[in-house]
Amino acid sequence: MAVTRAVIDFRRSEEPKDEAEQQPASYALQLDHVSKSYLLHGEPLKVLDDIQLDIRSGEFVSIVGASGCGKSTLLRLITGLDAQYQGNIVYQGQRISGTSLDRSIVFQEHRLFPWLTVEENILLAFSATNVSQEERHARVKAQIATVGLTGFEKAYPHQISGGMSQRVAIARALVLRPQLLLLDEPFGALDVLTRMKLQHELQRLWEQEGLTTVLVTHDVEEAVFLGDRIVVMTSHPGRIKRIVPVKLPRPRIRSASEFQRIRDDVLSDFI
Ligand SMILES: Nc1ncnc2c1ncn2[C@@H]1O[C@H](COP(=O)(O)OP(=O)(O)O)[C@@H](O)[C@H]1O
Ligand SMILES: [Mg+2]
Numbered sequence: 001m002a003v004t005r006a007v008i009d010f011r012r013s014e015e016p017k018d019e020a021e022q023q024p025a026s027y028a029l030q031l032d033h034v035s036k037s038y039l040l041h042g043e044p045l046k047v048l049d050d051i052q053l054d055i056r057s058g059e060f061v062s063i064v065g066a067s068g069c070g071k072s073t074l075l076r077l078i079t080g081l082d083a084q085y086q087g088n089i090v091y092q093g094q095r096i097s098g099t100s101l102d103r104s105i106v107f108q109e110h111r112l113f114p115w116l117t118v119e120e121n122i123l124l125a126f127s128a129t130n131v132s133q134e135e136r137h138a139r140v141k142a143q144i145a146t147v148g149l150t151g152f153e154k155a156y157p158h159q160i161s162g163g164m165s166q167r168v169a170i171a172r173a174l175v176l177r178p179q180l181l182l183l184d185e186p187f188g189a190l191d192v193l194t195r196m197k198l199q200h201e202l203q204r205l206w207e208q209e210g211l212t213t214v215l216v217t218h219d220v221e222e223a224v225f226l227g228d229r230i231v232v233m234t235s236h237p238g239r240i241k242r243i244v245p246v247k248l249p250r251p252r253i254r255s256a257s258e259f260q261r262i263r264d265d266v267l268s269d270f271i
Contacts (some may be wrong), residue, residue, distance in 0.1 A: 069237025
């Protein structure tokens, strides 16, 4: 179903609209009155309530919210893994009703197969495509280089660190050159230093590939470091409380006073 939108909704945006935002925007993804309920003990449990969010092509959106507020559920809907929802999720003019190779997701756990090498795990992304063997190998090699893992092609997951495994997961997500990258707490299990390094790398990949990116994180600093906007969610049912724009140049300096002001402002929603 093709959907056009006459009115651009940036409600709850905290700052006055700047010139760029007043121009007609090119939206990659539109969440239009999206609600979702699960059945719990035979009763419907509303998990997402009236989610309204438009994401521009090439935008980086961070989503923060307490555990259980429906962040993973929302990403599952956007991926198309779950088509049971109310409202519309429109990706490039089409209502999402199933998965697509154009949208990739990375989870907190790397989900690599332990019996396959780094290279073989990434090659698996091509299994539903008709890309030639030669092209598959060339793209996997290039993607491994992009995430800084050259030399580890033949390593098995148990032979590399958690941070490296997450890079493999990101390489597997990007090797089909999706336009939309979804990340569900991708660095949540990593130590602080590895996490900061991967945040820098994710930003570089996002800039390099022109990806539209939605990052779910419980790390508010990560959300501020990476996002053009931060969507703050509340729980039971999951709703958008507000959307905080981050208009700082990249790469962002975590010790800068404006960075810390935004971080503290978002954190104040949870304390
Ligand atoms: N398959 C399911 N059946 C019933 N309830 C579910 C299911 N998946 C998630 N939930 C519930 O939906 C709510 C949101 O879950 P989730 O999207 O995983 O939250 P988050 O990722 O923000 O922690 C939670 O209360 C969770 O228990
Ligand atoms: Mg989750």
